[in-house]
Structures are given as structure tokens and as C-alpha cells.
Amino acid sequence: MxxxxxxxxxxxxxxxxxxxxxxxxxxxxxxxxxxxxxxxxxxxxxxxxxxxxxxxxxxxxxxxxxxxxxxxxxxxxxxxxxxxxxxxxxxxxxxxxxxxxxxxxxxxxxxxxxxxxxxxPTIDVTEEVSGSQLGGMQGRARRHRGGWVLNAAKTHVGNSHIANLHCVVARTADSGPGSLSAFLVESDREGVSPLRPPVPAMALRGFSFGTVVFGDVWVPEENLLGADGDGRDVADSASVLNGRANLGAVSLGVHRATVETTLAFAAARERYGKPLSELSSVQQRLGQMVSNMMTAQTVLYTAADMLDRGARCDGHLMNAKLVNYELGTASAKLGMEVHAASGLFTDRPIERCFRDAHAMFAPAGTSDVQRLRLARLALGTGQPEWSQLFAAPTRAAVPQEVG
Ligand SMILES: Cc1cc2nc3c(=O)[nH]c(=O)nc-3n(C[C@H](O)[C@H](O)[C@H](O)COP(=O)(O)OP(=O)(O)OC[C@H]3O[C@@H](n4cnc5c(N)ncnc54)[C@H](O)[C@@H]3O)c2cc1C
Structure with a gap:
């Protein structure tokens, strides 16, 4: 299984x-x-x-x-x-x-x-002016008094309003592969607040993924993570090795809820004097949803297992994010169709599943970004794989424009 x-x-x-x-x-x-x-x-x-x-x-x-x-x-x-x-x-x-x-x-x-x-902790990479394109970020850190002064506004930061440590990637040089660096910033440092109030989101309601502002925040040299210039690698390796599978797992959990709630609905609702689940159009949709979920699960667990075994698996991790988002949203649409009008109302979980499934498109790389990176791996034009580099650690500078 x-x-x-x-x-x-x-x-x-x-x-x-x-x-x-x-x-x-x-x-x-x-x-x-x-x-x-x-x-x-x-x-x-x-x-x-x-x-x-x-x-x-x-x-x-x-x-x-x-x-x-x-x-x-x-x-x-x-x-x-x-x-x-x-x-x-x-x-x-x-x-x-x-x-x-x-x-x-x-x-x-x-x-x-x-x-x-x-x-x-949080990961603070995205800005209003840069999402997939890490190199477009404008937040800056400058050397000052034996440390660094950080000015940045990071958006969509997961656990923004809860966490007490921020792992921030900011610009430390104007351009080039080594122009970003990573810093550990405690939330009680002067200048980290105020957090902007969260803007209500259509999905993942109850999750705080808002903006964190760093205004003239001084951090000591010991808070630099990796070497000066490692920021892109710090962000990308975490996104590939952890983010892809993590977001795939959120998709899979929502996918499982989608299938379970639709099966229960189809079995309980009566039409034509019998359960809805006896209609062949409904069975086709239910079967496709189960197939989608089995495929998504297999791809995700296999990628995570490869990572645990120290195998080369960057492509598998990217594919796990891609497949889990794509098949999860496909099942959510089928589930909504089985529910028909009843699916539109908030007294049934399916409409929440539909919204939450979509919320997984952007984080840890959109589907476009996963396909782009998979193509580069297949063409041999991608970067060295993080899963390999961390089996035998190398701090390679990576000329990469997508996250
Ligand atoms: C639930 C959630 C949690 C998040 N958590 C965090 C977090 O903890 N920390 C953090 O820093 N950020 C976080 N983010 C932000 C997330 O990383 C960005 O949303 C993501 O990088 C995409 O950036 P963007 O939304 O600005 O879209 P853009 O990158 O602007 O993309 C817009 C469109 O252009 C396409 N596109 C972009 N680049 C390319 C390309 N090179 N080739 C082809 N198509 C492309 C995209 O697929 C998309 O359709 C989170 C987002 C969400 C929704």
C-alpha cells in the first residue's frame, strides 16, 4: 500500500x-x-x-x-x-x-x-517584489558594529505571528550568485516589530502567514547562517529537501479528507431511491479520486523514504510537491461535483478542502517551478542535487533564479 x-x-x-x-x-x-x-x-x-x-x-x-x-x-x-x-x-x-x-x-x-x-522558527524569504525569483529580493543587510543591520519586509511568512525566531534571507551584495545571505533573528530584537496585522485569507484559515518587518534590526556576526553569500543555497536547499515534501504532505492530508468526506456523502445521500454512490457517474468520480490519492501518496512516501536513505532524490521531492498539488486539486474538484450544490455551503467540509487544496500551489515552488526544475535536472542543466551535496556536504554557489 x-x-x-x-x-x-x-x-x-x-x-x-x-x-x-x-x-x-x-x-x-x-x-x-x-x-x-x-x-x-x-x-x-x-x-x-x-x-x-x-x-x-x-x-x-x-x-x-x-x-x-x-x-x-x-x-x-x-x-x-x-x-x-x-x-x-x-x-x-x-x-x-x-x-x-x-x-x-x-x-x-x-x-x-x-x-x-x-x-x-520561521523561514523569511518571500517579499512583495520577489517570490519564485529569489534574486529579485530587495531586503538588505549591511555590516555594522561587529554584526549586521537588517532592513526587509518579508511576506507570507509561515507562523509569522506566532514564532520567536526568524531565519531571514537578505541581500548583502548588489548582484551575483553570492549576493544573498541568511541570518537568524530573534523576534524580540529591537526593530522586528510591529508585525502587520494578518490580512484575511480565503484558505488555511487559522494559519498565520503574514508579513514580518525588520527595520534597522542589528544582529551579531554569530547570527549569520552559513558564510556571507550562502543565502540562496540556504533557502533553496531547505525548500527542496524539506519544503517540497512538507507541502506535498499538507496536500496529501487535505486530499485524504476530500476523499473521506466525499465517500461518506455519496453513501449517505439518497437519489432515485438509493444511495448516490450507486450512480455510475458518481462511482467514476470516486474511483478517480481514490486513484489520485493512491498515486499522490506513493510518490510522496517514496521521495521521503529516499531522503531518509540518503539517496539522490531532488527530482522525486519536486515531483512529490507537483503531483500532490495537481492530483489533490483534481480530486477536490471531483469531490465538489459529487456534492453538487451542497458542496458550496460551509456546513460541509468539502468546500474547505477545495480552498485548502488550492492554497498549496505557491509555497515551496509553484507547479511551473517544479516542472522547470525537473526539466533542468533531466536535461543535465540543473544545479548539483542537494540530496547529494548533503550526503557529502559541499557548499556550492548555485546560479539559480527560481525557488
Ligand atoms: C500557504 C503559503 C505559505 C507560505 N510560506 C512561506 C514562508 O514560510 N516563507 C516565505 O518566505 N514564503 C512563504 N510563502 C510564499 C511562497 O514561497 C511564494 O508564494 C512563492 O515563492 C511564489 O511566489 P509568488 O506568490 O510571489 O508568485 P510568483 O513567483 O510571482 O509567480 C506568479 C506566477 O508566475 C509563475 N512563475 C514564476 N516564476 C516562474 C518561472 N521561472 N517559470 C515559469 N513560471 C513562473 C508562477 O508559477 C505563478 O503562476 C508561502 C506562500 C503560501 C501560499
């Missing part, structure tokens, strides 16, 4: 997360949907359970459970609430930035409190 290697330990974690999601998260979904309120305590509870540190090495206090475990965790949260799946993955992503590019001192300083749920 599974594309990856699912062990008893994975099943145990999955059951634990499912129970948390169904008992602690599910009762809050209606409130989040109605108000868009950000559930700070739920996000922190996820952190306190050690789930942000699920891939962190036990030597730094983490669970060390790997990437298959991580996608199962995100999927189970997203099955009940896309917003909570998105919240968990958003802070798991910067863990990779610290783990792959941090010095030993930085790993010792930041990974244990993240694993313990005392620190919640």
Missing part, C-alpha cells in the same frame, strides 16, 4: 497524531474557519510535543524520526485541519537551514530549544 518504508514506529506516531488532531484540533476548526483566528496555543502545543523537531538528531534533543515520519505527521494534522498541517511544516522547514548550514555552535544553541518546543 505504501511507497515508502512504513514501520511500526511510523504507525505508532501516525496514531498518536491522529488522536491529537481529532480530539484537540477538530473541535477548533469551525471557530478558525468562521473568524480566521490564529490558534497560538495549538501551534505551541504541536511544538511542545517535539513535533517541530521530528527530524532533529537526538544528539540535539530531537526525535530523529526522519522524513517519512515527518510527512505522516503533517499529513495527519492536515487531514483534520490544513491550517495546522501548514503551521507544523512551516517551522520544520527552517530546522533544515540550521542543520545544514549552521555552525556547531549554532546547532547547539538553536536545535535543542526548537526540539523542546521553546523556540518556534
Amino acid at each position: 505504501f511507497g515508502g518504508d512504513i514501520t511500526g514506529r511510523h504507525e505508532q506516531l501516525k496514531a498518536e497524531v491522529r488522536e491529537f488532531a481529532e480530539t484537540e484540533v477538530a473541535p477548533r476548526v469551525a471557530h478558525m474557519e468562521a473568524t480566521g483566528a490564529v490558534e497560538h496555543d495549538l501551534a505551541w502545543e504541536i511544538a511542545r510535543r517535539g513535533w517541530i523537531g521530528i527530524t532533529i538528531d537526538p544528539a540535539y534533543g530531537g526525535m530523529g524520526a526522519g522524513h517519512v515520519a515527518k510527512v505522516l505527521l503533517i499529513e495527519e494534522l492536515a487531514r483534520v485541519c490544513g491550517a495546522m498541517g501548514a503551521a507544523a511544516q512551516a517551522s520544520q522547514l527552517p530546522v533544515a537551514m540550521i542543520d545544514n548550514f549552521g555552525s556547531e555552535d549554532q546547532r547547539r544553541r538553536w536545535l535543542p530549544p526548537i526540539a523542546a518546543g521553546d523556540v518556534m
Whole structure:
């Protein structure tokens, strides 16, 4: 049934997360949907359970459970609430930035409190003027008094209004492959606030992905992540190695909810004196939805499993994001068709699934970007694969314009 290697330990974690999601998260979904309120305590509870540190090495206090475990965790949260799946993955992503590019001192300083749920990090890359095109960013850091002064406004930052550590990528030179650098910025540094109030979103209601402003924020040299000029690599490697599978897992959780709620609806609703599920047009749609979900799951679990095994798998990770978004939204449309008019109203979960499925298009690379990167890999014109570089770490400068 599974594309990856699912062990008893994975099943145990999955059951634990499912129970948390169904008992602690599910009762809050209606409130989040109605108000868009950000559930700070739920996000922190996820952190306190050690789930942000699920891939962190036990030597730094983490669970060390790997990437298959991580996608199962995100999927189970997203099955009940896309917003909570998105919240968990958003802070798991910067863990990779610290783990792959941090010095030993930085790993010792930041990974244990993240694993313990005392620190919640964000990844702050996107700006109003630059999304997929990392090189278009304008936020700047300049050397000053033994450190750096940062000025930037970062948009759509996952957990923007909850987190207390920001992993910020900003411009440190005018142009060239080494013109961006990455910084760890504590949220209580002078100039980090105010956060702009969140703008209501059509989907993932309850997830905070707003703007964080850094106005003349001074950070010491020890907060530079990697070397000066490594910013593009810090961002891209985390996005490829963690972001692709993480967002694929949110899609898969929403996909599972889409299939489950549509099957239940079709079995319960009566038309022509029998359940709707007996109509062949409905069965065709249900069968296609199940097929979509099985394919999406296999592609995602296989990619995560390859990453756990240290295999070369950048393409598989990109494909996992692409396939999970594309097939998840295709199933959401089929599910809406089975529900017909009933699907349009907020008393049924399908309309939330439809909106949340679409929300996965942009983060960690749109479908256009995944296809572009897959083509470059196939043509041999892409960058060296991150999954290979981090098996035998090399800090290559990468001339790449898409994220
Ligand atoms: C739920 C969610 C969570 C997010 N979390 C974070 C976060 O935690 N931190 C963060 O920094 N950002 C985050 N983002 C922002 C996300 O990374 C960007 O939305 C993404 O990089 C795309 O940028 P954009 O939205 O500006 O679209 P653009 O890049 O402007 O794209 C617009 C259109 O042009 C197409 N396009 C762009 N470039 C190319 C190309 N080279 N070839 C072909 N087509 C192209 C796109 O496919 C799209 O259709 C999040 C976004 C969402 C929706």
C-alpha cells in the first residue's frame, strides 16, 4: 500500500497524531474557519510535543524520526485541519537551514530549544517584489558594529505571528550568485516589530502567514547562517529537501479528507431511491479520486523514504510537491461535483478542502517551478542535487533564479 518504508514506529506516531488532531484540533476548526483566528496555543502545543523537531538528531534533543515520519505527521494534522498541517511544516522547514548550514555552535544553541518546543522558527524569504525569483529580493543587510543591520519586509511568512525566531534571507551584495545571505533573528530584537496585522485569507484559515518587518534590526556576526553569500543555497536547499515534501504532505492530508468526506456523502445521500454512490457517474468520480490519492501518496512516501536513505532524490521531492498539488486539486474538484450544490455551503467540509487544496500551489515552488526544475535536472542543466551535496556536504554557489 505504501511507497515508502512504513514501520511500526511510523504507525505508532501516525496514531498518536491522529488522536491529537481529532480530539484537540477538530473541535477548533469551525471557530478558525468562521473568524480566521490564529490558534497560538495549538501551534505551541504541536511544538511542545517535539513535533517541530521530528527530524532533529537526538544528539540535539530531537526525535530523529526522519522524513517519512515527518510527512505522516503533517499529513495527519492536515487531514483534520490544513491550517495546522501548514503551521507544523512551516517551522520544520527552517530546522533544515540550521542543520545544514549552521555552525556547531549554532546547532547547539538553536536545535535543542526548537526540539523542546521553546523556540518556534520561521523561514523569511518571500517579499512583495520577489517570490519564485529569489534574486529579485530587495531586503538588505549591511555590516555594522561587529554584526549586521537588517532592513526587509518579508511576506507570507509561515507562523509569522506566532514564532520567536526568524531565519531571514537578505541581500548583502548588489548582484551575483553570492549576493544573498541568511541570518537568524530573534523576534524580540529591537526593530522586528510591529508585525502587520494578518490580512484575511480565503484558505488555511487559522494559519498565520503574514508579513514580518525588520527595520534597522542589528544582529551579531554569530547570527549569520552559513558564510556571507550562502543565502540562496540556504533557502533553496531547505525548500527542496524539506519544503517540497512538507507541502506535498499538507496536500496529501487535505486530499485524504476530500476523499473521506466525499465517500461518506455519496453513501449517505439518497437519489432515485438509493444511495448516490450507486450512480455510475458518481462511482467514476470516486474511483478517480481514490486513484489520485493512491498515486499522490506513493510518490510522496517514496521521495521521503529516499531522503531518509540518503539517496539522490531532488527530482522525486519536486515531483512529490507537483503531483500532490495537481492530483489533490483534481480530486477536490471531483469531490465538489459529487456534492453538487451542497458542496458550496460551509456546513460541509468539502468546500474547505477545495480552498485548502488550492492554497498549496505557491509555497515551496509553484507547479511551473517544479516542472522547470525537473526539466533542468533531466536535461543535465540543473544545479548539483542537494540530496547529494548533503550526503557529502559541499557548499556550492548555485546560479539559480527560481525557488
Ligand atoms: C500557504 C503559503 C505559505 C507560505 N510560506 C512561506 C514562508 O514560510 N516563507 C516565505 O518566505 N514564503 C512563504 N510563502 C510564499 C511562497 O514561497 C511564494 O508564494 C512563492 O515563492 C511564489 O511566489 P509568488 O506568490 O510571489 O508568485 P510568483 O513567483 O510571482 O509567480 C506568479 C506566477 O508566475 C509563475 N512563475 C514564476 N516564476 C516562474 C518561472 N521561472 N517559470 C515559469 N513560471 C513562473 C508562477 O508559477 C505563478 O503562476 C508561502 C506562500 C503560501 C501560499
